[in-house]
Amino acid sequence: MTQAVRHNAVLGRTAFAVLALCSTLAAGPAGAQQTPNAASPTVDVQALGSVKVTGQRTRPIDPSAIVAAKNKVLSAQFASSCGFMGGYSAADDDVTLAYLRSFGSLDAELSDLAPDDSTGAAPAPTANAAVPDMPTTPSVACAATDRRFAAGRNWIARKDKSLQQAFDAYEAGNYVEARARFEEGWKKLGYEEAAMMLGRLHLLGLGTPASTPKAIDWLNEVINARYHPVNDRLRYDPKKPDQINTRIEATLLLARVHLGGQGTQRNPEAALRLWRKALDFGFEPANTLIGQAYVSGVGTAPDGPKAVEALTAAAAAGHVPAMLLLGQLYHHQVPKQPSGVPLDLEKAGAYYGAASRAGNLEATYAYGRMLDLGEGTPRAPEKAFVFYKEAAVKGHADAQNALATFFYSGEVVPQNHATARQLFQAAARSRQPDAMFNLAVMLAQGQGGDKDLAAAYAWCSLAKGLGNEQAATALPAIAAKLSPDEKARAEAMLKPAPKKS
Template sequence: MLKTYRIAVLPLAAAWVFAASPSPAQDRPAAPETSSVPNAQAVVIQGKKIRRDRKSVRIDARSGSSCAFMRGFSPYDEDVMQDYLEHFGGNRDTAINDPGGDETDPLRPGARVRDVAPFGSASQDNNGQGSSPGDRVTSTTPGGCTQADVAAASGRNSILRHDKTLTQAFVVFDSGDYPKALELFEKSYQKIGYDEAAFMLAKMYLAGLGAPADVEKGIFWLKKVAEARFDPKDEEIFDPAAPFAMSTRANATMTLASIYLTGAGVPRDPKEARKWFEKAYSIGFIPAAHILGQIYQNGLEVPVNVDKAIKYYERAGEFGFTPSQYELGLIYYAGEGVPEDRKLAARWLMAAASGGHPDALYEVGRMYDLGDTLPQDSAKALVYYKEAALKDQPAAQNALATYFYSGELLDKDLNMARKWFEVAANNGEPDAMFNLAVMLMNGEGGSEDLVLAFVWLKLAEMSGLEKATSLAAKVAARLSPEQRDRADAILNPTPA
């Protein structure tokens, strides 16, 4: 881990003064509202929509066993693969499979047909072959599709287009009639095979909605989604702006992984959990790679393997997943299982900070502040601290409070300093607890309050800040019996 640069600025401690550039008053971040009395226990434990003609369906190679679009072609033929991944067909089909073919011919591979007239209308020339599937069931094109395939694909598309069971199931679910919703979701799945229906069934069985909780049934329905045939064109598209957005399939897969990882209703099985995390990553859900990195970095029932962890973190980090970028920064900064490389660490931390990762913002600010690897630049440090503080990063909030307290290169504002120290203290930052206690003792930035000063010093001590111990003892000697009782009530609240 990076060395944390602790800031203690008040008169009763050694002063670490952070230089910062002037900031216009209107640019100052307002401190969030906090409760003046801490919760002691909480403080210490801490796609683009595509318009489609729903009557039209592009025949899929899997819609009939005789459809063999890829037969005879190398799977590494880029043109063929690209066309297949996009929509099984397109202009390339004509050139490769049926030179000079007519796109209106329903048997042409990749042809688009309408389920209301899959074999053409009466006005079309069907080569005298009739218009029912039975007329040419054995006829195939070079791609392998028969009229039976056309009929199957068209029939399913027609059912899908007219089906209302999934919508009805969600309406009933929202109304609170869970037993009926359970019935409708199962009917919807049996009729069409909606992933959404299976996933809802899984969640309802896991939560005990509409039926007694049944983890086994929940897992059964999750696997219906997670183990369904995977179409490469359905690979997850990672969006750094919404990194945890996921499809129903990814959601089901990650839910399975979580169940086995935590032992939620089943024996805990990290190996099975890893299998599902790998599955989620294989379909493009990038955060799963980060979790796999954590598993190998921390040795979660596997040997610690930093090299494997780095590989997973790098895969996710290259997509712009900031938690992985941050972890890589920490690993290279400390030389954790790899040669120390501060410059590489700074690059990964800068990348994570650019993506808004709160801890990375703080660490980059700290590096600029100290001239650690990055050039010393107090103005840049303040910018990073401010951004991290606004994202609720406790150490950065403490640093920002320090600027307001010291008044160096910022207008001195004890009221604002006290507010930010309180925010950071409530977020579990021990130095902020200490600093806030000193301000409460001295009546700086607000009224004097020895009781709360003692409470915050004890919480800082409980959080591991050794210097708080002696000061807490001094404050305790100044408290009346009534004040000490009030402090004890805050530190040891009566269970509700």
């Protein structure tokens, strides 16, 4: 093996070199098993735009959420209550999170615009400081008339069933009735939850003709409602990164509308302003979106230092996607690397490691790859193997492909072509192009299982279609060895399955 090929073998764990395959095919059936060489890596960097932040709500509707909504309306911080009610309970903020479920139809419609995080638990927050207690007495003096109004309002709230009826109708798919009851609740008591749902109904055209302008008006009712900077601010919990309150939900949804231009002119600048507002409301993952905007130039000019500043704050609060993005920025592994962020492999490894410990598979693979290549640290393939395995067993295709090369070559673990072939096949089924080509090599040579030139040709064709250069070179050599029957079977494999009527 030449020095250049050896260097590529260290870098790669991606695709085997083509020369050995071509020479083997030209000579006829494979003889002794050959150790693969690897080509330069194909880095599958997670696109920044795929980082999502959405609210998670529970189903069915918790009755306590309706009580919380009423208590919020009547809390002593509002002048209209005039101290009629007792003090505001901070616990009310949390129980309102259960008032409705996630709405799949809207998420499917805007999934490519909304910021989803499914990274699981994260380290404890370090950036949230304790806040002082605030007085619960209203700032506006109350006359006898005001107190009579507050008493009447209290009586209405305690007897009112419009919000519960509205959610019941929505769950039953009776959107016309739901809209009427939400409107009733809003007119009676100004429930923010009712305005939020009316915004969704108008946006999706449920129970009413779709109208983005009306949806925007309703969402702004929530966003611009009275706001107590302490009691109404979300207590962000990095162990539950998807939790949001009604105000933040409306803010994120309106940002999605402006970002995608659904029924209105696209306005990334407005989306960025709304993400900043969501941050003011206590939603720490909004800093990830702001940092992402500075990386990608969404609503602002690209700015590396500002991206790092926002992402660092989000990471300090425990948001795992921010840790991953910081690792990629310092590693210079983003599609369009913004200027002003120096290459810092030590920081990249630290952020990858933190995100990996929090359960992020992309970070686990990236950290293993740094150990495999010796980036910022002495090369440690035995440690890289551990990280690859952790991500591979959870379905990460790049990690499965990387792990397979260890079993193919016998590095770190005993050589086992059957296991290598199984891992390549798992990654290939997830559309990993290097694994497709690697599997084609093993099928063509009968390594780790039966020889199958037809399947080798099919997988090699798919790898070529996804841009694998080695596959493009090897494909003619495989085609030359196909019998007419094998060629027909290969073509049948490549035909798309007929659509079910």
